[in-house]
Amino acid sequence: MLGTLGAGLSNFPWLSASILFPIGSAFVIPFFPDKGDGKEVRWFALSIALITFLITVGSYINGFDINNENVQLKENISWLPDLGLTWSVGADGMSMPLILLTSFITALAVLAAWPVKFKSKLFFFLILVMDGGQIAVFAVQDMLLFFLTWELELIPVYLLLAIWGGKNRQYAATKFIIYTAGSSIFILLAALAMGFYGTEIPNFEFSHLAAQDFSQKFQILCYVGLLIAFGVKLPIVPLHTWLPDAHGEATAPVHMLLAGILLKMGGYALLRFNAQLLPIAHAQFAPLLIVLGVVNIIYAALTSFAQRNLKRKIAYSSISHMGFVLIGIGSFSSLGTSGAMLQMVSHGLIGASLFFLVGATYDRTKTLKLDEMSGVGQKMRIMFALWTACSLASLALPGMSGFVSELMVFTGFVTDEVYTLPFRVVMASLAAIGVILTPIYLLSMLREIFFGKENPKLIEERKLIDAEPREVYIIACLLLPIIGIGLYPRLVTESYIASINNLVDRDLTAVKNAVKTNIFSGAKTNEILKAPTI
Amino acid sequence: MPQASEIAWLIPVFPLIGAVLSGLGLISINKKINNSREIVSVGLISFVGVSAVISYKALFEQVNGYQSVEKLFVWANAGDFTIPMGFVLDPLGSVMLALVTTITLLVMIYSHGYMAHDKGYVRFFTYLALFSSSMMGLIVSPNLLEIYVFWELVGMCSYLLVGFWYDRDGAAHAAQKAFVVNRVGDFGLLLGILGLFWATNSFDFNEIAKGISQSVSDNTIPIWAALLLCFLVFLGPMAKSAQFPLHVWLPDAMEGPTPISALIHAATMVAAGIFLVARLQPLYSIFPSIQFIIALVGTITCFLGASIALTQMDLKKGLAYSTVSQLGYMMLAMGCGAPVAGIFHLVTHACFKAMLFLGSGSVIHAMEEVVGHQPVLAQDMRLMGGLRKKMPYTSATFLIGCIAISGIPPLAGFWSKDEILGNAFISFPAFWFVGLLTAGMTAFYMFRLYFLTFEGDFRGENKELQKELLIASKLNLDEENEEEHEEHGSIHESPWSMTFPLVFLAVPSIIIGFMGLPWDSKIANLLDPEEADIAAKAFELKEFLPLAIASVVIASAGIIIAYQAYFVKKINLSVLFAEKFPSINRFLSNKWYLDDINEKLFVKGSRKLAKEVLEVDSKVVDGVVNLTGLVTLGSGEGLKYFETGRAQFYALIVFGGVILLVAIFGFQSPQVS
Numbered sequence A: 001m002l003g004t005l006g007a008g009l010s011n012f013p014w015l016s017a018s019i020l021f022p023i024g025s026a027f028v029i030p031f032f033p034d035k036g037d038g039k040e041v042r043w044f045a046l047s048i049a050l051i052t053f054l055i056t057v058g059s060y061i062n063g064f065d066i067n068n069e070n071v072q073l074k075e076n077i078s079w080l081p082d083l084g085l086t087w088s089v090g091a092d093g094m095s096m097p098l099i100l101l102t103s104f105i106t107a108l109a110v111l112a113a114w115p116v117k118f119k120s121k122l123f124f125f126l127i128l129v130m131d132g133g134q135i136a137v138f139a140v141q142d143m144l145l146f147f148l149t150w151e152l153e154l155i156p157v158y159l160l161l162a163i164w165g166g167k168n169r170q171y172a173a174t175k176f177i178i179y180t181a182g183s184s185i186f187i188l189l190a191a192l193a194m195g196f197y198g199t200e201i202p203n204f205e206f207s208h209l210a211a212q213d214f215s216q217k218f219q220i221l222c223y224v225g226l227l228i229a230f231g232v233k234l235p236i237v238p239l240h241t242w243l244p245d246a247h248g249e250a251t252a253p254v255h256m257l258l259a260g261i262l263l264k265m266g267g268y269a270l271l272r273f274n275a276q277l278l279p280i281a282h283a284q285f286a287p288l289l290i291v292l293g294v295v296n297i298i299y300a301a302l303t304s305f306a307q308r309n310l311k312r313k314i315a316y317s318s319i320s321h322m323g324f325v326l327i328g329i330g331s332f333s334s335l336g337t338s339g340a341m342l343q344m345v346s347h348g349l350i351g352a353s354l355f356f357l358v359g360a361t362y363d364r365t366k367t368l369k370l371d372e373m374s375g376v377g378q379k380m381r382i383m384f385a386l387w388t389a390c391s392l393a394s395l396a397l398p399g400m401s402g403f404v405s406e407l408m409v410f411t412g413f414v415t416d417e418v419y420t421l422p423f424r425v426v427m428a429s430l431a432a433i434g435v436i437l438t439p440i441y442l443l444s445m446l447r448e449i450f451f452g453k454e455n456p457k458l459i460e461e462r463k464l465i466d467a468e469p470r471e472v473y474i475i476a477c478l479l480l481p482i483i484g485i486g487l488y489p490r491l492v493t494e495s496y497i498a499s500i501n502n503l504v505d506r507d508l509t510a511v512k513n514a515v516k517t518n519i520f521s522g523a524k525t526n527e528i529l530k531a532p533t534i
Numbered sequence B: 001m002p003q004a005s006e007i008a009w010l011i012p013v014f015p016l017i018g019a020v021l022s023g024l025g026l027i028s029i030n031k032k033i034n035n036s037r038e039i040v041s042v043g044l045i046s047f048v049g050v051s052a053v054i055s056y057k058a059l060f061e062q063v064n065g066y067q068s069v070e071k072l073f074v075w076a077n078a079g080d081f082t083i084p085m086g087f088v089l090d091p092l093g094s095v096m097l098a099l100v101t102t103i104t105l106l107v108m109i110y111s112h113g114y115m116a117h118d119k120g121y122v123r124f125f126t127y128l129a130l131f132s133s134s135m136m137g138l139i140v141s142p143n144l145l146e147i148y149v150f151w152e153l154v155g156m157c158s159y160l161l162v163g164f165w166y167d168r169d170g171a172a173h174a175a176q177k178a179f180v181v182n183r184v185g186d187f188g189l190l191l192g193i194l195g196l197f198w199a200t201n202s203f204d205f206n207e208i209a210k211g212i213s214q215s216v217s218d219n220t221i222p223i224w225a226a227l228l229l230c231f232l233v234f235l236g237p238m239a240k241s242a243q244f245p246l247h248v249w250l251p252d253a254m255e256g257p258t259p260i261s262a263l264i265h266a267a268t269m270v271a272a273g274i275f276l277v278a279r280l281q282p283l284y285s286i287f288p289s290i291q292f293i294i295a296l297v298g299t300i301t302c303f304l305g306a307s308i309a310l311t312q313m314d315l316k317k318g319l320a321y322s323t324v325s326q327l328g329y330m331m332l333a334m335g336c337g338a339p340v341a342g343i344f345h346l347v348t349h350a351c352f353k354a355m356l357f358l359g360s361g362s363v364i365h366a367m368e369e370v371v372g373h374q375p376v377l378a379q380d381m382r383l384m385g386g387l388r389k390k391m392p393y394t395s396a397t398f399l400i401g402c403i404a405i406s407g408i409p410p411l412a413g414f415w416s417k418d419e420i421l422g423n424a425f426i427s428f429p430a431f432w433f434v435g436l437l438t439a440g441m442t443a444f445y446m447f448r449l450y451f452l453t454f455e456g457d458f459r460g461e462n463k464e465l466q467k468e469l470l471i472a473s474k475l476n477l478d479e480e481n482e483e484e485h486e487e488h489g490s491i492h493e494s495p496w497s498m499t500f501p502l503v504f505l506a507v508p509s510i511i512i513g514f515m516g517l518p519w520d521s522k523i524a525n526l527l528d529p530e531e532a533d534i535a536a537k538a539f540e541l542k543e544f545l546p547l548a549i550a551s552v553v554i555a556s557a558g559i560i561i562a563y564q565a566y567f568v569k570k571i572n573l574s575v576l577f578a579e580k581f582p583s584i585n586r587f588l589s590n591k592w593y594l595d596d597i598n599e600k601l602f603v604k605g606s607r608k609l610a611k612e613v614l615e616v617d618s619k620v621v622d623g624v625v626n627l628t629g630l631v632t633l634g635s636g637e638g639l640k641y642f643e644t645g646r647a648q649f650y651a652l653i654v655f656g657g658v659i660l661l662v663a664i665f666g667f668q669s670p671q672v673s
Helices: A002-011 A014-026 A039-063 A096-112 A120-139 A143-152 A154-163 A169-196 A206-211 A216-233 A242-249 A252-277 A279-306 A310-329 A334-365 A381-394 A401-414 A421-450 A456-461 A469-487 A490-516 A522-529 B010-028 B030-035 B037-063 B091-114 B121-139 B144-162 B169-200 B205-218 B223-240 B246-255 B258-266 B270-279 B288-309 B315-335 B339-371 B392-406 B412-427 B429-454 B463-472 B479-486 B496-515 B522-527 B529-538 B541-567 B573-578 B582-589 B591-626 B628-634 B636-644 B646-665
Strands: A072-080 A085-091 B069-078 B081-089
Touching (some): A014 A039, A039 A096, A085 A120, A085 A143, A096 A252, A096 A469, A096 A490, A120 A143, A169 A242, A216 A279, A252 A279, A252 A310, A279 B591, A334 A381, A334 A469, A381 B010, A401 A421, A421 B169, A490 B069, B030 B037, B030 B121, B037 B121, B091 B121, B091 B258, B091 B339, B121 B258, B121 B270, B144 B258, B169 B205, B169 B223, B205 B223, B223 B288, B246 B591, B258 B270, B270 B339, B288 B591, B339 B412, B339 B522, B392 B412, B392 B429, B412 B429, B412 B541
Antiparallel strands (some): B069 B081
């Protein structure tokens, strides 16, 4: 009985369900009555988001084998055969944690959106559509389909930014759409080029593309295009300037989604396409990724330090943390790449929690300027405690997830024999400066908001009430996995390590082949070949 | 019952459970838990108490020759890498655990009295439990990585505790400074750990030492790289144990409540650095040049701390610089290759320094009744004096502490300090001389503190002096403080919960030195039996006596000068010294200008740099990517920017320079074909 049930569960189209269910349900929302304060809509959206989360958990438990490095939970339906477009979804180790992260953060974002009263029907409609859309981005196994989901997912984000947000929301939303949509032309071009490569009948399936033997020049062309497209999303300095604007104007729940999930699309895509499908070009460009990662870390940490606007400060800190993802991806070691994956999950949780707190604080102080705050901690003690906990998580305190992922990236990169010793020494030392800079800006921020004498003007004008249970609950939900991963990282790493090992093996082979065909300088050949198999 | 050594991992777990429980309580049922504060404090004290019992049992097992215990499990893995975690209990660890649990317990009992009227009572106890738990975890860590984990947690707890009174600006700045300065050290520590892992594929102390000596003799890694790694790792202890020039955070950390100062200065935090250096002795002993650097840093710190302490008027700051100086002695011992002596001094110092700090807390507690809750007034010795008659327990124990730290036999400090000086005499005679000089200074400034605080007449009622001090501290006085001023109390002895720890600590401060008699050192027998055997056999009274007499004489000289200057007031030091050598006096009272350098160079510098980068970001990067930059460049604004924005231009150059590094160090392949 249970056996047949189990078999039935593993045949259930888990991924399609988790994509289509929230989107389908969203279309029920317009039929809700307009009057009232939108209570029904909120509860409806929350239950849909929770069910979606449960579906994704179900897919992980019932259909996903962590020891299998290949794509699982596959579903293939021919959609538009003339175009070579198939509805092809599936998940491997790189997709699965991010799918879970998406449905988890979205459910919390819905809870965080409880106070949204303005056009709440449309708001929750968009959030649910975004939920399905983002899961689709991580789950699709077809490059053309990936492009479509990537683009479609922009629409709800654009609207969420443009309708709800700060004073400059129109500017921010436009900037966001121009940057992302503009750069994603490169995805389309690369997809078409790769799909038509060497055949008459286009095929965009990842498995097909991965088996293709692209020439080096072709790979480099595609790689550069994709790097720009994904570099905007991640973001990579200097393509990052849309982010502080967009994040600076977004409302808290949207903010959580932007930082928690949207940025991860960039990192995921870099792994999926640049590192996995274009290994030869990756062997050429990986050092650039490392350098860009280091620049991200230091540059964004410094700008964050100088920022006087709380939201922008945290936005820049996100950019800084994404630098570790870049270093990890460029490291050619499973430890480093695994650290990059973990950093994405970890920052998804930590970033979401900090942005939620920014929103909650703004609800009370009605200002984001640090100069207008001071001594807030005396009235809002629990809020202070939550802020401290999340800031410590963000500055990579041991016992929390950020520390583990950064440590894995560092260790992976430093012990990696592919790079020359001086390069590793310089880059690791520069990246480690982030270890000093991060606490400087985060603790200064805490000091300016919560410590010191109370700002009399703020106390007089605003009612500073302490955190309510809903808010404590949201942060607790985020801190639990943050600490869980920090104490025992294998909770998460085990789910993707097989796929990452596979990916890194492939990239290392590319590096070694590059050595054999003398693309790499011949003199160092031996050193690379005797590198330990990572 | 299982052997305590086998279950040593429970020692940090118990206080952690307590801290988590009361922490959750604070978040969820804040009011209720604050109303039942005694239940929380008794509960947390019992949790630490259980840890203390296990620690002492483990210590006795180790003394009786039970084997060291080490247990590991795989914490993280990827590819062929595994990162193990676990616990280890060996003689060194058991000594430290016994020390930490004892001091923590006493500090907790003391805090019950000291923090009685504070609304953050429960929070304070929670932090204390967390702090002690992190420190215990650090001690049982079997490898460098796990040490790093707890190392950071200790730093975090000190951040929380130093910034405990978060409505005070000073506390906020001090807490941040403590964390950031420590992070500067951790920057080195982290890189060092990573580098050592790269070189030896291990995080384990002994394996690292073996691996490095192997690699150096095989020439697989160059000697300079090995030295650099050792030095980087040493940066961590330099910050944590407040060694020159990273000591700047420790005196500022006085902004925290006094029980915390006692805990930080005695058993946790600063002890962590010394402990790590002791753990890494197998590695450091391979390289004499690293040993020399450690000894040098220790000697400088030792002298610097004592010299600044000479002129301090703030009771707590005086003690803080004295800690800096004593930590220098410990580091000197490590550099001389005598970790046992260093740890011995750590233990004795922990006893009397905890007692001295708790005593100063007792004094401040009493002073606040008279001058109000204003640290500038309550801690200034110019307002004290004559407290001996009113506070018999506090003054008696403080006096014992002063004698102990000055190195007068047979109290504890004499034996441990002399052990260090003896070792320094053999290894680095020049450093021995500085150490000896410092011993004299130590005796002088400690008795200066004692005489100013407890002897003479009470000066606390002097309103004019109070006002002067307030103006000098540049605090803008608001009405609140004035009100507090008015409450007229009188000096009285502190409650039993505060005097009990003082009296309790006085006992080891007197007798614990006998654990390390040079001819029969019990502590050396425990920590390093072979070495102890050799030392005991080589002991000769002829060699011991001259050195011992020298240090006793110089200490007595210091005490006599202090007695003449501050008790009978026969000599006036400000005429005799301060006016004759104003530059030296200014140099000392400005703390060697190190705080100013720090402020100007690093704090302001980093702020300026950050601002410039932000400007580049919003004007150049954003503009160029938006393509609007091209337009502004053509317009007058763009020109103006490039005329005035030289600094920004440099920042751009730096930025480009980083990218240029690819070309220089790059991949194995310089070019794309």
